[in-house]
Amino acid sequence: MYWIINDNIEFRPGMKRLSSVNNPEMNVTLTSPASRCLLLLLEASPDIVLQQDFFKKVWEEEGMLVPTNTLYQNISIVRRGLRAVGETDRRLIATIPRKGFQIDDSVKISRRNDNEPATPFPVSTTSNQTTYNIPEVFNQPKNDVNDQVLPAETDARTITKEKPFAMSNGVFAASASFIVGLLVVYLAWNINNDADFFESYKFIEKEDGCYFYTKDDSHDNNEYYLKYKSLIKDSGLNCKNYPWIYFPTSQTSPSLAALVCKNKFSTTSSPGCISLLIRGVNGD
Structure with missing residues (x-):
């Protein structure tokens, strides 16, 4: 199972990977908790995912108690990954103050079976694309905390x-x-x-x-x-x-x-x- 976001971003939860439908070589590997956060948002869309639901399903079930900053950190990782792969500055994840987060109402999402290919769109002529190493800290939103460069599966x-x-x-x-x-x-x-x-x-x-x-x-x-x-x-x-x-x-x-x-x-x-x-x- 995988997801298509706005017709141009492919998200495969099992691989924790975001990639461009137009150019699969442009991809981002998320941290494990960031990937689980995005999956919760997609499964709940268009509803809000409450902060306590993130804590319970992403961390507490793994035996960890984490502060709120950790949640914001991983939402920041997801946002930057979506922006990088989708090559867009549009808001894809909305913050609901004092409640949680949700996929923005303007975002189109679809769930696909593994044997159902994503429909590629014409690829624009660009220079060679590279794999983005997430997280990196550039122009981070005010409410997000500094993301950390961590090894895979960490x-x-x-x-x-x-x-x-x-x-x-x-x-x-x-x-x-x-x-x-x-x-x-x-x-x-x-x-x-x-x-x-x-x-x-x-x-x-x-x-x-x-x-x-x-x-x-x-x-x-x-x-x-x-x-x-x-x-x-x-x-x-x-x-x-x-x-x-x-x-x-x-x-x-x-x-x-x-x-x-x-x-x-x-x-x-x-x-x-x-x-x-x-x-x-x-x-x-």
């Missing part, structure tokens, strides 16, 4: 640790966001470069069904290891679903970037990992 979760007072300094906030971005890009780059990423981590202990791995120049400093382990466990992580946990214990980073996986990397080529970001862990 979801994203961002948690902000509460501070004793509000930080209003824009320069500091921008710097912190930039540093977090570097952490995520670094994390994704390492994951995509074979098992070297995981092999650099050492097994520390098993606790409550979770296997904790860490790497650090200061891992002997138990204070930071115990602090970060506690933050990860307090995030709502379900050790039954994601028992393999990899995280550094930097004493200077303002954020903790951990990778939690369904399977051990050495037993499968697709460990099914989630990037868990906890901000403000070493703030003053």
